[in-house]
Amino acid sequence: FPTPVDLIALEDCLNRYTQPHQDAAYRVLLVDDDQALAQRYCAVLQAAGMLVDWVQRPEALLDRLHDFHPDLVLMDIHMPDYSGIELAQLIRLNDHWLRIPIIYLSAETDSSQQLAALLKAGDDFVSKPISDQTLVATVYARAQRARLVSHALTRDSMTGLLKHADIKEQVELEVERARRQQLPVSIAMVDLDHFKRVNDNYGHAVGDTVIRALASLLRQRLRRIDGIGRYGGEEFVAVLPNCTSQDAQDIFDQIREAFAGLVFRTADGNFQCTFSAGISACEAPDWECEDLLEVADQRLYLAKRNGRNQVIC
Ligand code: GH3
Ligand code: MG
Ligand code: MG
């Protein structure tokens, strides 16, 4: 029996999702060759509630950036094989990491060297030795600002989901990660059925409500590690790490049933709406993000041709 859509609860869920997760611990990647010092900084930042990972060998830096997703990098300058400035420049070569603040934390006392470092890829320079309070405050302020800016830039304002380019970037990252860790990854492409009719019959504002309701439902039903994006006007993409295509199909079938059961009440009468979805997973080791998106899109098209309101895997 169809249940009326509880828009208050949906909006509430949406609001929670559209706020950045300021409650989640800030993730700090510390690059320093000095073990004793690194352990000291880790302890101080952890005591302040942050998650800290330490890279001693620069060769491990890029992998760690991929896996750890830091909010901020604390970079030593003088290290045996590389300079921290070179490493910061290396990080800046990758667009994915442009938004991560890099703070040099160094015993370098020559002010012209400090300025030179700042002008090359860094965002700030703080001197060693540093007091615990200054370290925590510097990292906290920068990480908080970075998270707010990143959230504002990557979220679709109507639904709070990732924007087109950002969900694509997340699919790319997750496909790469799945390949390296030899784990499954699935993606789903979702499109509302006969949505033009909703707009035509009830108006654009009601159409927007339906889009937001589906966004909320996806957010409620998927895990926090799953990426969800508004790929187009009434089209969504989700990436599900460590999830087989069979499991993804089961999950999306449940979401499909829940969504089809919602009743939207309007002044012009009540109505229900459905969606169709295509699911894909890595079917060969050399599959890239684009292959998964293309196959999911083909299966979505099949689902439409087969009569809509279905999930094809
Ligand atoms: P199909 O089942 O084949 O997908 O039919 P459809 O009518 O949904 O066709 P299609 O996906 O091509 O149409 C998308 C429609 O969604 C067209 C556009 O007016 C509407 N739309 C796109 N973005 C928005 C939006 O932000 N708000 C509203 N209200 N409508 C939108
Ligand atoms: Mg050093
Ligand atoms: Mg549609």
Ligand code: MG
């Ligand atoms: Mg469409």
